[in-house]
Amino acid sequence: MKHTKILTLIAGAFLLAMTACNKKDEFFYEGGMMPITVKGYNGGGEDLEVKVDTFTFKNFLNSGSFNQSEAYTFPSGQPAVKLTIAGRETGKVILEKELKRAEGATTISFFYMNGQVMNMPEKQAKEEGKIKLSYMFMPTLTHYSGPVDIVLGKYYFTPKVFEEITRIKNVKPYEFSETVTISTFPTTGQQYNGQNTPVLFKAYIYKAGTNEYYTQGTVYTWHPTSSSAPTPSAPNASSTVYIFSESDANNSIRFTKNLEL
Structure with a gap:
């Protein structure tokens, strides 16, 4: 009888823990934290600012090569947000992209030169000799x-x-x-x-x-x-x-x- 009560208590505690974990997972899902990486080359004349909805990246994309990562948390129930990259001084938008919560972590790679945004070139595979x-x-x-x-x-x-x-x-x-x-x-x-x-x-x-x-x-x-x-x-x-x-x-x-x- 005593052993039965102990087993019942353990089972109850396990179920409570599982419920708490499920609620925690639901919380993180609702929070929707998305890692965002922006990398490439800025050949323009001014620094670039990255914004996701109302969230702004901590650092600007300075002239030359860049590789920055931030984490954005989706508001509850919001399935998508807009990422914008614009000139720090002029506010000229050079790139916009919709980020969907369901797609998870995202990497945006681009080359900016002479007012044009291009894809970063892909190197060919290395070959012996x-x-x-x-x-x-x-x-x-x-x-x-x-x-x-x-x-x-x-x-x-x-x-x-x-x-x-x-x-x-x-x-x-x-x-x-x-x-x-x-x-x-x-x-x-x-x-x-x-x-x-x-x-x-x-x-x-x-x-x-x-x-x-x-x-x-x-x-x-x-x-x-x-x-x-x-x-x-x-x-x-x-x-x-x-x-x-x-x-x-x-x-x-x-x-x-x-x-x-």
Whole structure:
């Protein structure tokens, strides 16, 4: 009899605990906490503000790459809310998206440049023995507006020769290029015309369809080793997307890597 009462009490306590858990789950469901991640690249001239309904992200999306996460709690009975991304100063809305409670955690990825919102580029899968490259060229200094060829090649220190491997043709400024694939190669123990020489992996920029530097006719000169778009390690397999812009050193053109994916 005594054992029966004890078992009954335990069972009752278990049922109460289960009921409490169910109510707790119902509470969290009604509260509807949704993790939200916003990531990408802001190439605009002002910081961006993220709002979900009346809730504002703690930090602004500054110029350059960003990756921020916040948690939004849905009001009881509200199935969806609107996410808005706008200029901090101007209030100009650049992106709107409806977030539905039923969809759960969400990630919003975008690239913002020249007043346009684009999808972030997707890298191709890495492949053994291969280098895969794509670029966005931002001529922020020269304001060069024509298409260019981004020429990948080997620079031999002896006898100071650039040897083209391949080129990405007709790359338009502020647009992502196609992806090109080349084989990995060593940068030591190389020879040129029978002479031992170290090698650098370089990316020159020519006027489209020519072997003429795109800076020809401007005040900027070209340096054979310092004037190069960013490149990955030549001996190692990789798949990379670069965004780069112009800078200079005593009127010699240089390039700054703004983002590497």
